[in-house]
Amino acid sequence: MTALTRFPRFFVTSPSACPYLPGRQERKIFTELNGAHAGELNDALGRIGFRRSQSVAYRPSCVGCNACLSVRVVTGEFRPNATQRKLIRRHSDLEVTACRPWATEEQYQLLRRYLSARHPGGGMTMMDETDYADMVEQSPVSTYVIEYREPAERGGELVGACITDQQADGLSMIYSFFAADRPERQGLGNLIIMDHIVRARNAGLPYVYLGYWVKGSERMAYKTRYRPMEVLGPKGWSRLEEDAAAPVAEKQPAFA
Structure with missing residues (x-):
């Protein structure tokens, strides 16, 4: 080095x-x-x-x-609750593909719909196609775009995507967006997180990094639904809530 x-x-x-x-x-x-x-x-x-x-x-x-x-989910011990299992079943027909980090017009249009529905006053609403391409393609590390589509027989429409880094100890969810304007596809954001937890666990990666959590911020509250979770403090990582340990599978590629 x-x-x-x-x-x-x-x-x-x-x-x-x-x-x-x-x-x-x-x-x-x-x-x-x-x-x-x-x-x-x-x-x-x-x-x-x-x-x-x-x-x-x-x-x-x-x-x-x-x-x-900073918060991260302990993938080997995560067990979906009843609500989360119902959500997984509801969207079990989606076709999921790990793509190389190459921006597409379809992704960009989905991002615009997402920002309009969820963050209409945010700074990202000013992003044009070039800005989006930079966000996806200017990565010096191992990065993928995970796409979530309707079944091919129903047109294969892109309804969700996540820019994801594969790190040595886990998956880092850089940015996810989805069809927040589709009532029949409610909960896509939560589904994308759970899909990443499963992918990481199957690859033997112990964590999914969810970025930053601010206690008391309504916008951030969803991140604490995925337990056990660790939070980074002055003395290092510690459990946000204590849970029994479970073994982690042998490492496999997360994006085979």
Whole structure:
């Protein structure tokens, strides 16, 4: 590993309005991911709470606030509850494909529908096709786009997608979007998470990284539905809730 990879240069953004807690400001620390060891660096940083966006790894570094907590699902011990099992059965007809990170017009149009339905005032609504292509394709690590489609006999429409990194110890869900305007397909976001948990567990990967959780934020509450979950604190990773341990399967490729 090169010295540049072992000792990356970090930078800090200027403060801006916090998107999760009113009246607060956010600041991020970040570094570039490039070169032959970008994947190793991303894995190491992911274990201490960093997230990837294109060729940058970042994490919150807010003055006087540590509300954003990294969370990950322990895949070997996850057992869906009755509601989650019902959701899996409801969408069991979907066809799921792991695709190489190549942006398509179909994906982009689904993203626009999703943002319009769920985040109409968000900054991502300004993204054009080039911005979306950069988000998908500018990845220096092992990345896939997981597509969720209607059955071929019903037209094969794309109804969900997730940009996903495969790291050494798990899958990191970078960004997911879906047909939030289809009442008959309610719960697609939850289904995508559970599909990733199953994929990771079958591949022998112990975790699915869900990004940041802010206690008390309604937008973030869904992340705590997947137990057991670990949260990153000053002393490292610990259980958000105690559960009995279960063995993890032998490692296999997550995206065979």
